[in-house]
Amino acid sequence: MSTKQGVALVTGANRGIGLEIARQLERAGLSVAIGARDLEAGREAASRLGPRVEAMRLDVTSPGDREAAAERFADGLDVLVNNAGIALGGFDPTVVRRTLDANFYGAMHVTDALLPRMRPGGRIVMVSSRMGQVDCLSAELGARVLAPSLGRADLVDFVESFARAVERGTHERDGWPSSAYRVSKVAMNALTRILARELASDVRGLLVNAACPGWVRTSLGGSSAPVSVEAGAQTPVWLALLRPGGPSGGFFAEKQAIEW
Numbered sequence: 152m153s154t155k156q157g158v159a160l161v162t163g164a165n166r167g168i169g170l171e172i173a174r175q176l177e178r179a180g181l182s183v184a185i186g187a188r189d190l191e192a193g194r195e196a197a198s199r200l201g202p203r204v205e206a207m208r209l210d211v212t213s214p215g216d217r218e219a220a221a222e223r224f225a226d227g228l229d230v231l232v233n234n235a236g237i238a239l240g241g242f243d244p245t246v247v248r249r250t251l252d253a254n255f256y257g258a259m260h261v262t263d264a265l266l267p268r269m270r271p272g273g274r275i276v277m278v279s280s281r282m283g284q285v286d287c288l289s290a291e292l293g294a295r296v297l298a299p300s301l302g303r304a305d306l307v308d309f310v311e312s313f314a315r316a317v318e319r320g321t322h323e324r325d326g327w328p329s330s331a332y333r334v335s336k337v338a339m340n341a342l343t344r345i346l347a348r349e350l351a352s353d354v355r356g357l358l359v360n361a362a363c364p365g366w367v368r369t370s371l372g373g374s375s376a377p378v379s380v381e382a383g384a385q386t387p388v389w390l391a392l393l394r395p396g397g398p399s400g401g402f403f404a405e406k407q408a409i410e411w
Contacts, residue, residue, distance in 0.1 A: 211235045302345065360402070
């Protein structure tokens with residue numbers, strides 16, 4: 152991929168780690184679209200970056216917004232960074248549903264909408280978290296989500312079984328954590344592996360990987376977090392700019408592979 156001519160979309164990028172990823176990609180020579188639920192906030196953020204950065208309205212949970220994104224990039228897209236996500240307080244069926252819809256289903260549906268637009272050598276990056284490592288699950292659930300044969304339908308059933316367990320009040324007994332955020336990132340990581348497997352034979356040479364930025368000083372991470380946004384963005388940006396033949400279907404932190 153030529154970074155001098157590339158086009159990137161970073162979702163949830165009007166602030167925090169997403170904004171810094173957009174900044175670093177623009178500095179690498181790409182034209183960057185900042186996806187934001189609040190278009191005015193996105194435009195204000197874009198105005199603080201380089202001349203090749205524009206804002207677009209993109210609520211990853213909105214089918215209409217996803218379709219509009221696909222139309223916007225009809226001429227091609229080189230980098231997709233699925234950064235949009237939420238971490239809500241509390242824990243109940245409503246929190247679970249909202250979190251899964253944004254963090255997992257949003258990333259899956261945005262990727263599916265834009266996959267036909269990805270150019271040869273395209274890169275897809277899932278901004279995940281070590282909180283999504285499978286050690287937050289029971290051994291049985293961990294084995295289920297790590298199964299090499301896991302497909303999309305299996306993953307959706309896995310995610311929905313968590314939501315149903317929370318509704319029944321049996322999730323702890325069934326081996327789930329009391330954290331919608333953690334399960335959403337487990338699912339995002341599993342989606343990364345599935346996509347890499349699906350794309351392995353794609354003639355475009357697309358690579359898809361997940362990145363943990365670390366505990367970053369943002370509105371989500373808080374002011375006491377040890378990692379700056381500049382440092383946190385480095386691994387997602389590195390994955391977005393991988394050369395041909397780079398890894399696919401991996402999970403990385405500080406540019407090193409880590410365990411699922």
